Every structure is written in structure tokens, then in C-alpha cells.
Amino acid sequence: MELNEAVAKLKEKNKKLAAYYHAMGVMYYDIETAAPKNAIGGFSDTMAALSEITYKLEVNEENFELLDFLSAHADELDEITRREVEQAQNGLKLLRNVPMEEYVEYQRIQSEASAVWHEAKVKNDYAMFEPHLKKLVEYNIKFAKYAAPEKDPYDYWLNEFEEGFTQDVLDGYFDKVKAALVPLIHKICEKEKPDDSFIYKFYPIDKQRELSQYLMDVIGINKDDCSIGETEHPFTTGFNKHDLRITTHYYENALTYSMYSVIHEGGHATYEMGNCDELTGSPLFGGASCGMHESQSRFYENIIGRSKAFCELVFPRIKEIFPEQLKDVDAEKFYRAVNLAQPSLVRTESDELTYSLHVLIRYEIEKKLMHGELDTKDLPAEWNRLYKEYLGVDVPSDKEGCLQDSHWSGGSFGYFPSYSLGSAYGAQILAHMNKELDMDALIASGNIGKITEWLREHIHKYGQIKKPAELIRICCGEDFDPDYYIDYLTEKFTKLYEL
Amino acid sequence: MELNEAVAKLKEKNKKLAAYYHAMGVMYYDIETAAPKNAIGGFSDTMAALSEITYKLEVNEENFELLDFLSAHADELDEITRREVEQAQNGLKLLRNVPMEEYVEYQRIQSEASAVWHEAKVKNDYAMFEPHLKKLVEYNIKFAKYAAPEKDPYDYWLNEFEEGFTQDVLDGYFDKVKAALVPLIHKICEKEKPDDSFIYKFYPIDKQRELSQYLMDVIGINKDDCSIGETEHPFTTGFNKHDLRITTHYYENALTYSMYSVIHEGGHATYEMGNCDELTGSPLFGGASCGMHESQSRFYENIIGRSKAFCELVFPRIKEIFPEQLKDVDAEKFYRAVNLAQPSLVRTESDELTYSLHVLIRYEIEKKLMHGELDTKDLPAEWNRLYKEYLGVDVPSDKEGCLQDSHWSGGSFGYFPSYSLGSAYGAQILAHMNKELDMDALIASGNIGKITEWLREHIHKYGQIKKPAELIRICCGEDFDPDYYIDYLTEKFTKLYEL
Numbered sequence: 002m003e004l005n006e007a008v009a010k011l012k013e014k015n016k017k018l019a020a021y022y023h024a025m026g027v028m029y030y031d032i033e034t035a036a037p038k039n040a041i042g043g044f045s046d047t048m049a050a051l052s053e054i055t056y057k058l059e060v061n062e063e064n065f066e067l068l069d070f071l072s073a074h075a076d077e078l079d080e081i082t083r084r085e086v087e088q089a090q091n092g093l094k095l096l097r098n099v100p101m102e103e104y105v106e107y108q109r110i111q112s113e114a115s116a117v118w119h120e121a122k123v124k125n126d127y128a129m130f131e132p133h134l135k136k137l138v139e140y141n142i143k144f145a146k147y148a149a150p151e152k153d154p155y156d157y158w159l160n161e162f163e164e165g166f167t168q169d170v171l172d173g174y175f176d177k178v179k180a181a182l183v184p185l186i187h188k189i190c191e192k193e194k195p196d197d198s199f200i201y202k203f204y205p206i207d208k209q210r211e212l213s214q215y216l217m218d219v220i221g222i223n224k225d226d227c228s229i230g231e232t233e234h235p236f237t238t239g240f241n242k243h244d245l246r247i248t249t250h251y252y253e254n255a256l257t258y259s260m261y262s263v264i265h266e267g268g269h270a271t272y273e274m275g276n277c278d279e280l281t282g283s284p285l286f287g288g289a290s291c292g293m294h295e296s297q298s299r300f301y302e303n304i305i306g307r308s309k310a311f312c313e314l315v316f317p318r319i320k321e322i323f324p325e326q327l328k329d330v331d332a333e334k335f336y337r338a339v340n341l342a343q344p345s346l347v348r349t350e351s352d353e354l355t356y357s358l359h360v361l362i363r364y365e366i367e368k369k370l371m372h373g374e375l376d377t378k379d380l381p382a383e384w385n386r387l388y389k390e391y392l393g394v395d396v397p398s399d400k401e402g403c404l405q406d407s408h409w410s411g412g413s414f415g416y417f418p419s420y421s422l423g424s425a426y427g428a429q430i431l432a433h434m435n436k437e438l439d440m441d442a443l444i445a446s447g448n449i450g451k452i453t454e455w456l457r458e459h460i461h462k463y464g465q466i467k468k469p470a471e472l473i474r475i476c477c478g479e480d481f482d483p484d485y486y487i488d489y490l491t492e493k494f495t496k497l498y499e500l
Numbered sequence: 501m502e503l504n505e506a507v508a509k510l511k512e513k514n515k516k517l518a519a520y521y522h523a524m525g526v527m528y529y530d531i532e533t534a535a536p537k538n539a540i541g542g543f544s545d546t547m548a549a550l551s552e553i554t555y556k557l558e559v560n561e562e563n564f565e566l567l568d569f570l571s572a573h574a575d576e577l578d579e580i581t582r583r584e585v586e587q588a589q590n591g592l593k594l595l596r597n598v599p600m601e602e603y604v605e606y607q608r609i610q611s612e613a614s615a616v617w618h619e620a621k622v623k624n625d626y627a628m629f630e631p632h633l634k635k636l637v638e639y640n641i642k643f644a645k646y647a648a649p650e651k652d653p654y655d656y657w658l659n660e661f662e663e664g665f666t667q668d669v670l671d672g673y674f675d676k677v678k679a680a681l682v683p684l685i686h687k688i689c690e691k692e693k694p695d696d697s698f699i700y701k702f703y704p705i706d707k708q709r710e711l712s713q714y715l716m717d718v719i720g721i722n723k724d725d726c727s728i729g730e731t732e733h734p735f736t737t738g739f740n741k742h743d744l745r746i747t748t749h750y751y752e753n754a755l756t757y758s759m760y761s762v763i764h765e766g767g768h769a770t771y772e773m774g775n776c777d778e779l780t781g782s783p784l785f786g787g788a789s790c791g792m793h794e795s796q797s798r799f800y801e802n803i804i805g806r807s808k809a810f811c812e813l814v815f816p817r818i819k820e821i822f823p824e825q826l827k828d829v830d831a832e833k834f835y836r837a838v839n840l841a842q843p844s845l846v847r848t849e850s851d852e853l854t855y856s857l858h859v860l861i862r863y864e865i866e867k868k869l870m871h872g873e874l875d876t877k878d879l880p881a882e883w884n885r886l887y888k889e890y891l892g893v894d895v896p897s898d899k900e901g902c903l904q905d906s907h908w909s910g911g912s913f914g915y916f917p918s919y920s921l922g923s924a925y926g927a928q929i930l931a932h933m934n935k936e937l938d939m940d941a942l943i944a945s946g947n948i949g950k951i952t953e954w955l956r957e958h959i960h961k962y963g964q965i966k967k968p969a970e971l972i973r974i975c976c977g978e979d980f981d982p983d984y985y986i987d988y989l990t991e992k993f994t995k996l997y998e999l
Binding site (some may be wrong): 207 | 515535543
């Protein structure tokens, strides 16, 4: 095989896959935002049929040979093609090493577990879910061994979600998080809680829609490239830099839920809109990792969106839209309310300060599960013990406890740390950005575009060309360093709560 | 080849095609209702890639052989499979008979013509479009000869859109339409125009959305099976009987535009929701023909929706939603306003009475074009002459004249008659339904479900299993007969205008 011929074959396959993934992505967006409820049956059938086709495009001897050939000539490839090959090889590691019958069996177990989890959560019945979870854990350990026999299984899975990260790095990271945040949160709990009752007044949805349009403008989203939909659990999806979709959910009695979900999802969209043109149609379009994607969404949501300067910038307009509801509120009061920090039960509803402790708990549990040090039967007790120890809260039921997240039921172990790493990346990026830009002044003057420009140049343009750790080095000129995150939170919340 | 093996192959291919068409259908729905403006580039690329794949699935020797084999054994097939084969053969007639290079050249001409037409319409410049139209006409005549050398070319194209219909039938039909409607419209023009000014007051869009939800309930659409989206030009699309999408467009200053588009599109959706279960995943899912589909949408829109009983049924709720705007209006006044009949320039904005004359004009022109009896250079003059003669209006510009529709620019000749046939089918169906049901009483009591049930049993359940003329025979026990349509319009408008 000639090299240029092999590259052409790869690009041809990528082009086909891009078309399928685009169509499947639009179908997913549609089912979550627009389709009628009963569309789900036909949707599942078609997604299964299309998945089978994409599966066959990737999982065949000819493709394996093609990728092996290209891997052997990696040095002669341009950077994008080389990374495309590396990523494709990574993606096939499991499929090439796990015996087919075990892989198929696992798919069955996974979809069964997912269905049972939904029911178990509603019924608050962990015992019902436990045998399924047990099997998922066993398979994940076994599969990690097939794919990378030289690795600790949890390290294998961590690397799948955040390439380059291991327990070594994460143990050090979470130790610091724990040491700094647990006492900080304890101190805050002793202070008076700021008044946030105005957030829960009645805010008509059509007015909230108007606010969303304004917020998209403020953070600089070109609406010709990005639309907004409505869904149950907000998410973002993107097909190319000129076709992004953010979503939100409006609650009539919670002003800031939709507001910050728009800014958060807007951050995800901004990341992908900033990919360089060369990534259009490439499988490298998107974000470097789950954690890096989350770093950008949280950058917009928390670092920008929950800053004092931002609250001062947008509050007048918010008050204009809701004059009655906010008649006794000013920007300062608003700022304090949206930064209220308090221990809670549910990760997805937790605040900027306590968030990483929720993740830490999951990390510790996953580590033990992957090492056979925790029986799935004992998981609820361990969960509740850790919530009490780190967050000081009593878990009243498993549905608000260890059954709350969908990840494990879908067979994902090792995903959670990315959520927390995202915030830590963000704080480190901020520290370096502040050497070149006056963030507060830019926000105060509504010039968020300048911040986005900086992020585009240092992070967004690379898409998935670089791995997360590489990106941090490119952006900050140093390795990942959790101290920035600890310092950022300590400073922000010490000041806010006058500790 | 064994027959059951061949049938299995056909079904396997149909299943794949259904998945592709489903995905492409959702992408189309999405681009028209939800996607950001700049998504169009990526959308076009992906649609082209998927079209190429479906094309290859159908246009290959193996498939031709399969279909020929199944056609030869048609007698041994069940009705659905037999019709699937027949339809697939019809669909391939052109592709199998037109030399590939001419077919490709035509695709190029077509997409060029379409782009030029858009510009020509904006610029009101027919001369710019004329050479493209000329080529399209030539190719359509030539292609018809390739596909069916024994047929008159216009008969070939008419049959493509409305299987079983020829100029013989349509000449007779349109002669009657012309003879009855032209004098009727003249008489109406001499009467005083009912007051419809209230329709053009300010109607806030969120309130119109509320009205749409109510109207979907009234006509009996299960919202778990059918959602509503917003778009520029309303359309309906459906993927299976549990996943239909209607769309509408809200104008702040036109109450009834969206209202009747919801009922019209709701009629299309109701048709497909009524398909029998056996058609799920079959290419026969949908409506028997363009005309039959239009018969159902217009049945709901005009025969039900513009009846006095319906106006009386829904007006109280409409007035509840818009008490200020409608304070001086009653159901009778509303009924008269939504049935205002008057000659106009634009087909898509024309009323129930004058509609078929717009179609007649296009029919006469197409016939001449397909027979070489009208040079495309002389088309505007002929268009304007016919509008003056039949509708009594002077056409002030080609953009409001012969450039108004997109059909010819897309290479469609023979589609227009279906629009008018739909109304005629509807009137004939109504006459037979009235023998069994008391339509007015059912509507008055809000029992539209009974009407839908009747239509489902006589029309909807068959999907595309039966051809339109067969359906009329099944439903009415007689051949298509245009007199019902003439009688229906004459009676309705004579009464309304007290002629």
C-alpha cells in the first residue's frame, strides 16, 4: 500500500463516518428537544441500524490493517492525520482485544442495567440494581485487562476519559481538594446564609426565553452558528463550527437555573465554534477531553458568569425583564445569591465550591470498586459515610444518594474525575490569562469577546489535536497544577463570606 | 434464487433505506425548524453523502435483478410486498432507462436552474431564468420518452405524481372546473366583500401558540405522536405513525394564517397516523399520492375547518384567547371572514373557491410546454393572459406571476394538478361519508374523531398500498367524479354569498 493511498482511504472513511455521526447527532438532538414522546421506538430502531453501519465501517480487518499501516508510518503523517490515526486506534483497542461474544454479552448487560437503574431510582431500591452493577464492575475490570494488561484497570479507564491522567496524579489532586475545601466549607456553614429567596419567585417562561437570547449575545455567541433548544436535562451538541446547539430547561420558579445553564452550555458551544477550520469534517472536531470541555463550560458559567463584574454587567437587563420580581434586589445581592455555597446531596445541583467534593466521593468509590476493595452490596453505606464525612450531610435515601447518577448504570467508571478536573483546568488557565488580560475590566465593559479570543488561540482552535495535559502545557507553559484551583476557590469564597 | 430468499433481501434493503430516510427526514425537519442559519453548509454535505449511499443501495445490477425476479413472481407475493416491488420498479424507471451521462447532466442543470430561479424571483427577471427553464422542459420531454416511449410525455409525468391519471381525465376535469367556477367567481366579485379586517389586528405569538395546541386537540391529534414546530413555509413530515411533525408559521398580524396551516398540516399528519401497523418501516408508509395527501389536509382545513359548524365550535375558545381583538366579532362573522373568496395573484395565498383556477392555468401551460406548443420565451405573456381571462386579474410582475412557484425550477412538470385533485377527491369523499355520518352534527359536538375514524377505515389505513383511483373506488364505490367538487363549491359559495 502507498502511504498517500492509505491516507486517502482514511479520509474517505472519516468523511462517511462524519455524515453518519452528523445524522445521528441531529436525531439525538431532535429526540431530546422536538420529537413527540412516542417517537422513541422508531428513533431507537434507526439509531441501532445506523450504529451497526458505523460499527461495520470501523470494525473490519481492512480497517485494522489500514490503521496499523498508518501507525507504522506515523512519523511521515501531518499532525492532524497522525492524531486521527492514534485516536482511531485507541477507540478500537477494546473491540480488537475483547472476545466478540464477551463484548456482545456486555452490551446486553449494559442496556439491561441501564433500564433497571431507571426503575430502581424511581423506586428507591438499590438492592434491585446491585446485581447489575456488580456485573458491570466485573466486566469493566476484565475488559481493562484485555485492552491494557500492563495497566491497573482503573488507570486504564481514567485514561479513556482524560488521556494522560492516572490515579497517581488524581490522588495528589483530590488530596489537596479535600484538605482545602472540607475546612473551608465547614467555616462557611457557620456564617449566615445570603438571601436567595427572590430567585424562586414566579418568572414567566417567555420572559426567561428573552433573557436567554440576551445572555447568548453577552457571551458572544453568533446565533447564525448556534441555536437554542429546550429539553429536560440541558446539553450541547455540535456538528461543525457553524452548527452548534445549546439547550436549556425553564423552570417557572427558578430564575437562575436556566440562566446559568445557558451560560454553561454556551461555554461548550464556544469551545467548538473556536476549532480551527482544518477540523471541519475531521473526527478531531470538538474538545480535547471531557474534562477540557467541562473546563470551558465552567469557565463561562463560574469564572466569568458568577464573577462580580458579570453580575454587575447583566443585572440591569435582568431587572428590566423582571422589574416586579427583582424590585428589592441589586447587583450585589444577586451576586451573593448566585454564589451561595452549601453542602447538598445532589452533584448536579451543587455549587461551585462544594462540587469537587461530590466528585471526590465518586472517585474514592470507583477506585475501591475497580480494585475489588468494595463490594457493591456495601456501596450505599460507603456513599453515605463519605457524604457525612466530607460534606456533613445525612443521605436520606439511595435515590438521592448512590442511585442519583446515570454513569455507573451505563458502565462508565472513571468519567467523574473529569468533571472536577474541568474546574481545576479553568482556574489554572485563568491565572495565566490574567497575566495578559484584565478579565474584570473586560467583563465590566461587556468585552467578553476578548476573553473568548484568548481561549480560542490557546485552547479552542486545537480541537482534539492535543491531549488535555499537552493543552495545559501549551496554554500555561507548565504542567497541570491543582494549586491554582485551591487558591481560586479559597480566595473567592473567603472574600465572599468574609471568613 | 428462492422466492422467500428474494423477499428477505428486499425487506433487508427496505429496512436499511428506512433508517437512512428517517435520518435524512429528521435532518430536513431540523434544518427547517431548529438549526442555526449557517448549518446549511454541513447539512448539504451530509445529505449529499447519505443520498449517495441510498442511491447506491437502489441503483445497482443486483437490485435490478432482485426486483425483476420479484416482479416476475408478483402473483405469489402478498399485497404489500407486491406493491413495494411495483413502486421500487417505478422509482427506477428513469434511472434504468436514461443514459447515465444525461442523467448526471440533468442533475446539474436542475440545481443550477433552482439557484437561478431564486435570484430571478427576487430580481423579477424572467429573462434570466428562461434559458434554464427551456433546458428543463427539453430534458423532461426527452426523459419521458426514455422511460415510456409509448406515452405522451405529459401523460408520463402526470402519472408519476398521480398514478393512473392522464390528460384525458384531467382535460375533462378542468373543463368542468372552468365552466363552473369562472362564472361563479364573477358573480361573487359583484357582491359586497365580507369584513375580515379583524383578522389583521395584533395577535401575540405566544397566544397563537396556545391556540395551536387547542386546535390540535380539537382535530384529535395525539401530541405524544405528533409535535409542532415553527418554520418559514409550513409542511408536515412523518417517519412512522408514532412520529409525525407538523409545522406552522406565526404572523403577529394575521390570526388565521397559522390557525389554518395547523389544521391543514394536521390533516396530513392524521392521514399518516392512520396507516395500518403493517406499514411501519415499509416504503409504503405515507399517503397514496400527492393528490390524496392533499385531499386529506384540505378535508380538515376546508371541509371541516371552514365549515360553519367548526367555526361555531372553536370560536368561543379563540375569543377567550383573544378577547380584546375579537370583542366585536361573533362566530358568524368569523365564518364569513375565513371563507372570503376573491381572485388573487398568488396560488398559495388563494382561497378555497379560486384555488383550482390557479392550478388550471399551470396545467394548461405545462401541457403546451410538454407538447412544444409554447416557447418558454412566451410563457409570461401566456400566464398573464390566462390570469386575466380566468381570474380577471392583471399580473403586475413576473415575480407575482410565472416566477412565483418553485416547482418548474426544480424540474417538476405535472405536479400542480395534484393540488387541485386533492380538493376534488375530498368533495367526493365527503358526499359518500355524508351517507353514513352526520358531519355537521359531529363537528358541532366536537366529535371530529368519528370523522377521522371513517377516513382511517376508508383511506388512511391503506397508506400507499392502493393507488389514488383505486382508493376512490374503495371509498366511494365508484370512479373519480369531478361533479361532486363542482357541486360542493357551488352550493357552499352560493349560500355564503347569497347568489
